[in-house]
Amino acid sequence: MKPPSGRVTxxxxxxxxxxxxxxxxxxxxxRPGVSQPTRERIFEAARELGWAPHQTARSLSNQRIDIVGxxxxxxxxxxxxxxxxxxxxxGIESVLADRSCSLLLRLVRDLDExxxxxxxxxxxxxxxxxILVDFHRNDPRVPALQAIGLPAVAVGHPxxxxxxxxxxxDDATAVAEAVRYLAALGHRRxxxxxxxxxxxHSVIRAAAFESTARDLGLEQHRQVATGFAGEExxxxxxGLLLSPDRPTAVLYDNDxxxxxxxxxxxxxxxxxxxxxxxxxxxxxxxxxxxxPTLSAMSHDVHHFGAEVARTLFxxxxxxxxxxxxxxTPSLTPRGSTGPPRG
Amino acid sequence: MKPPSGRVTxxxxxxxxxxxxxxxxxxxxxRPGVSQPTRERIFEAARELGWAPHQTARSLSNQRIDIVGxxxxxxxxxxxxxxxxxxxxxGIESVLADRSCSLLLRLVRDLDExxxxxxxxxxxxxxxxxILVDFHRNDPRVPALQAIGLPAVAVGHPxxxxxxxxxxxDDATAVAEAVRYLAALGHRRxxxxxxxxxxxHSVIRAAAFESTARDLGLEQHRQVATGFAGEExxxxxxGLLLSPDRPTAVLYDNDxxxxxxxxxxxxxxxxxxxxxxxxxxxxxxxxxxxxPTLSAMSHDVHHFGAEVARTLFxxxxxxxxxxxxxxTPSLTPRGSTGPPRG
DNA sequence: GACGGGAACTTTACCGGTTCACTCAAGGCT
DNA sequence: AGCCTTGAGTGAACCGGTAAAGTTCCCGTC
Numbered sequence: 034m035k036p037p038s039g040r041v042t043x044x045x046x047x048x049x050x051x052x053x054x055x056x057x058x059x060x061x062x063x064r065p066g067v068s069q070p071t072r073e074r075i076f077e078a079a080r081e082l083g084w085a086p087h088q089t090a091r092s093l094s095n096q097r098i099d100i101v102g103x104x105x106x107x108x109x110x111x112x113x114x115x116x117x118x119x120x121x122x123x124g125i126e127s128v129l130a131d132r133s134c135s136l137l138l139r140l141v142r143d144l145d146e147x148x149x150x151x152x153x154x155x156x157x158x159x160x161x162x163x164i165l166v167d168f169h170r171n172d173p174r175v176p177a178l179q180a181i182g183l184p185a186v187a188v189g190h191p192x193x194x195x196x197x198x199x200x201x202x203d204d205a206t207a208v209a210e211a212v213r214y215l216a217a218l219g220h221r222r223x224x225x226x227x228x229x230x231x232x233x234h235s236v237i238r239a240a241a242f243e244s245t246a247r248d249l250g251l252e253q254h255r256q257v258a259t260g261f262a263g264e265e266x267x268x269x270x271x272g273l274l275l276s277p278d279r280p281t282a283v284l285y286d287n288d289x290x291x292x293x294x295x296x297x298x299x300x301x302x303x304x305x306x307x308x309x310x311x312x313x314x315x316x317x318x319x320x321x322x323x324x325p326t327l328s329a330m331s332h333d334v335h336h337f338g339a340e341v342a343r344t345l346f347x348x349x350x351x352x353x354x355x356x357x358x359x360x361t362p363s364l365t366p367r368g369s370t371g372p373p374r375g
Numbered sequence: 376m377k378p379p380s381g382r383v384t385x386x387x388x389x390x391x392x393x394x395x396x397x398x399x400x401x402x403x404x405x406r407p408g409v410s411q412p413t414r415e416r417i418f419e420a421a422r423e424l425g426w427a428p429h430q431t432a433r434s435l436s437n438q439r440i441d442i443v444g445x446x447x448x449x450x451x452x453x454x455x456x457x458x459x460x461x462x463x464x465x466g467i468e469s470v471l472a473d474r475s476c477s478l479l480l481r482l483v484r485d486l487d488e489x490x491x492x493x494x495x496x497x498x499x500x501x502x503x504x505x506i507l508v509d510f511h512r513n514d515p516r517v518p519a520l521q522a523i524g525l526p527a528v529a530v531g532h533p534x535x536x537x538x539x540x541x542x543x544x545d546d547a548t549a550v551a552e553a554v555r556y557l558a559a560l561g562h563r564r565x566x567x568x569x570x571x572x573x574x575x576h577s578v579i580r581a582a583a584f585e586s587t588a589r590d591l592g593l594e595q596h597r598q599v600a601t602g603f604a605g606e607e608x609x610x611x612x613x614g615l616l617l618s619p620d621r622p623t624a625v626l627y628d629n630d631x632x633x634x635x636x637x638x639x640x641x642x643x644x645x646x647x648x649x650x651x652x653x654x655x656x657x658x659x660x661x662x663x664x665x666x667p668t669l670s671a672m673s674h675d676v677h678h679f680g681a682e683v684a685r686t687l688f689x690x691x692x693x694x695x696x697x698x699x700x701x702x703t704p705s706l707t708p709r710g711s712t713g714p715p716r717g
Numbered sequence: 718g719a720c721g722g723g724a725a726c727t728t729t730a731c732c733g734g735t736t737c738a739c740t741c742a743a744g745g746c747t
Numbered sequence: 748a749g750c751c752t753t754g755a756g757t758g759a760a761c762c763g764g765t766a767a768a769g770t771t772c773c774c775g776t777c
Contacts, residue, residue: 042763053727058765066725083523085498089440090763093431093732100479119461126482135501137442137477140468156427158733159477181425263664292634292664299666322605322634323665324641384733395757400735410755432733435762500763 041084050078061086098161099134101125101345102154104147106167107140107261115261115289116317117334124338125164132346134161144169148177155183162186162349164341168193168233186345191356193233198348199356200341204234205241207330207362208284211312212245214364215282219372220310222253224280226269226290230258238286253278259290266290270297274309281373282310288319291327295369306371316365325368332362383426392420403428440503441476443467443687444496446489448509449482449603457603457631458659459676466680467506474688476503486511490519497525504528504691506683510535510575528687533698535575540690541698542683546576547583549672549704550626553654554587556706557624561714562652564595566622568611568632572600580628595620601632608632612639616651623715624652630661633669637711648713658707667710674704 047054052071059067060075067075079085092098103125105118122136129136137160141147151174154160161184165174168189175195178185187194190201208225215223225242228235239256246254257272259265266285273280274297285291291313295305303309305325313320316331337359347354389396394413401409402417409417421427434440445467447460464478471478479502483489493516496502503526507516510531517537520527529536532543550567557565567584570577581598588596599615601607608627615622616639627633633655637647645651647667655662658673679701689696 040763044763054764055728055766056726059726062765064766068725071725083498085495086765087435087763088499088501089431089435090732091765093429093435093734094763094765096732096765098431115461119457122480123482126480130481135479135481138464138468138480139472139477140465153427156425157430159430263660267664289661289664292661296664296666296668318605319631319634322609322631322638324638326638382733386733396734397736397758398756401756404735408755413755428735429733432762433735435764436733436735438762 041082043084043086045082046075046079046084049082050075058086098158099132100137100160101129101134101342102137102139102151102160102163103166104139104141104150104163106142106144106147115287116319117287117315120317120334121338121341124335124340125342126338127335128339128342128346144173148174151178151183152181155181162345164188164345165194165197169231170233170236172233184345184348186341186348188341189233190237194356198344198354200337200344200359201356202332202337202359203361204238208238208241209245210361210364211284211330212242212249212251214366215284215310215312215370216249216251218282218310218370220280220282221251222278222280223251223282223284224254224273225256225284226266226273226286226294227256227258228261228286235286242284253280255280261287261290263289263293267293267297270294271301274298274301274303281308282312282370284312285314287315288313288317288327288329291329291369292319292323295323295327304374305369307374310371310373311369313369314362316362320367323369328367328370329365330362331365332360383424385426385428387424388417388421388426391424392417400428440500441474442479442502443471443476443684444479444481444493444502444505445508446481446483446492446505448485448489457629458661459629459657462659462676463680463683466677466682467684468680469677470681470684470688486515490516493520493525494523497523504687506530506687507536507539511573512575512578514575526687526690528683528690530683531575532579536698540686540696542679542686542701543698544674544679544701545703546580550580550583551587552703552706553626553672554584554591554593556708557626557652557654557712558591558593560624560652560712562622562624563593564620564622565593565624565626566596566615567598567626568608568615568628568636569598569600570603570628577628584626595622597622603629603632605631605635609635609639612636613643616640616643616645623650624654624712626654627656629657630655630659630669630671633671633711634661634665637665637669647711649716652713652715653711655711656704658704662709665711670709670712671707672704673707674702 043054043057047057056067057075060072125136139150141150151163163183163185165185166188185197187197187199189199191199227239242256257269259269283294285294291311294311298305298309305311311327313327313329316329320327320329340359344354344357385396385399389399398409399417402414467478481492483492493505505525505527507527508530527539529539529541531541533541569581584598599611601611625636627636633653636653640647640651647653653669655669655671658671662669662671682701686696686699
């Protein structure tokens with residue numbers, strides 16, 4: 034007897050194929066114990082009924098969860114603008130898809146909300162693991178999420194991520210390279226427009242900037258901490274350019290702010306790169322669209338995301354992977370950097 | 376007896392509170408049948424044990440799924456650049472979060488893969504409903520997904536989305552407004568750089584552009600169909616500007632391509648807006664960062680996403696909502712449009 | 718020709734909740 | 748006092764799978 038409609042279950046498939054539901058289960062998990070002909074009869078029956086194993090029932094039974102959580106804590110509008118995250122997510126996806134896992138995405142307003150969300154997700158067995166991003170110094174997520182035993186991989190420098198396995202890029206070295214490059218072009222007044230001071234990688238980059246500038250004897254180096262939004266980058270750039278002894282080169286913490294910086298330069302009648310050199314971070318396609326094109330500290334975000342996902346599977350699978358260093362962002366010179374005029 | 380560790384179930388909570396598991400269930404679904412003191416004892420016990428209802432078990436039992444699927448079919452790298460999607464997603468999220476639902480996101484390569492994915496998601500009861508985007512003419516998803524009865528809301532003009540309830544913006548009117556505005560400024564040679572011809576809204580916009588230009592007696596109007604990537608927009612713009620009788624105004628299908636267009640203009644030594652006016656679509660923050668700032672056909676994508684999500688809940692809830700028209704994109708003039716020189 | 722050993726299935730006990738028919742005691746009404 | 752109602756709480760069935768133990772049956776072997 035066919036069911037009236039709608040809900041087709043393993044039993045329907047079983048009876049149509051003339052076997053028990055155990056056999057169907059075995060066939061669909063390609064486990065031994067079912068002969069080839071029977072196996073085919075089962076698949077045939079399933080196909081005819083349009084049946085696929087009920088994911089929920091399945092994971093209730095076998096205790097495994099094929100969903101990975103990612104909460105991002107940024108104002109929504111801002112996020113829309115950061116090419117970084119979409120590329121990062123697409124990198125994650127590329128790995129998840131292979132294992133037919135899925136990404137559960139949520140935007141949160143602050144760290145407390147994020148912690149609460151992860152706790153709920155984990156307690157209610159909604160996710161099998163998580164990806165943590167945007168680490169702060171003494172990040173409250175570290176103790177909170179470690180306490181509940183959430184399997185997670187952290188994106189950030191190991192000094193920030195507690196005992197969570199982490200995937201990170203060596204920002205300090207990259208910043209040093211950026212500053213040395215600008216100095217080599219002849220710049221003596223170099224500034225940096227960075228992300229929020231709370232963020233761990235801002236701190237690391239700021240320290241690297243400071244020490245490299247010192248080493249090179251650049252007396253006039255300055256840093257501004259701001260958000261990641263383009264408008265904030267614009268404001269910060271305006272501030273720098275209006276100051277006495279304005280910088281001749283500016284290093285930005287992402288590409289949106291660099292684009293904004295280019296806009297401000299144009300608005301003030303400064304010629305890039307003659308009057309002002311600009312160096313972006315997180316090189317995305319955007320950097321190749323402006324005129325002049327933007328030099329950037331380039332790094333393969335898609336690949337980075339994939340690496341993070343792979344590491345997470347390692348963690349969930351029980352391997353105690355430590356920290357993994359992704360390739361250091363590398364300098365990609367384009368039209369926005371050059372020797373200072375005069 | 377406490378369980379050894381790890382798995383705390385409803386039974387543990389029940390026995391600790393001295394009630395049956397049915398009572399715990401009632402309490403947690405705040406259903407009548409449990410007195411206030413008992414209710415509190417139950418919550419207390421749950422808190423102490425750090426228990427939350429197992430989401431999987433719960434949804435197996437009550438047959439409801441609090442996950443919504445969204446598959447996006449664009450090359451990953453490109454997607455990273457489109458502010459539209461992230462803003463759209465954040466709008467969706469804002470509604471989902473209220474109902475503690477989550478968004479399952481997946482990037483796919485083509486429509487076949489997308490169809491297969493939705494079928495799998497639906498058959499396996501992974502999602503309770505879906506959001507469909509980027510409709511083509513005679514989109515194969517319409518028959519395929521309707522056949523399996525997937526509850527879904529479509530983003531696109533009702534003429535494209537079959538019997539799926541749709542949420543859409545009146546692009547035709549917006550295009551007409553854009554063209555009229557440029558014509559009113561004095562432009563006679565207006566071009567449009569649009570998305571792929573396959574895409575339904577490209578077709579609609581193209582037709583509106585054509586007919587408005589005709590109505591206004593603009594003999595020199597031209598359209599180029601391309602992708603959505605900035606580089607494609609740049610190439611298209613170059614092509615237009617190098618042609619004899621180059622246009623004095625260009626309308627773009629998104630903001631990335633408009634930014635790219637501004638880059639090309641600068642590269643060719645054209646002054647915006649004197650030599651060339653540029654008008655973007657999908658106004659994002661990006662349009663305010665360039666110099667000059669970009670005029671755009673602006674629309675609230677975040678809000679739009681929220682509306683889509685609300686409609687989806689309507690569909691899942693069984694209300695037969697038809698199509699819902701979101702506010703028409705409205706002209707937001709900025710620095711990139713003005714009367715043509717001479 | 719009894720016995721051992723597999724392959725091929727079937728049976729049955731879960732997984733961790735929800736739901737609903739049912740019990741039980743207390744209170745109200747006549 | 749007897750009867751009815753009502754609120755609080757119990758217990759078992761059920762959701763749709765998986766896993767492990769159990770059952771057949773067939774074949775080779777000594």
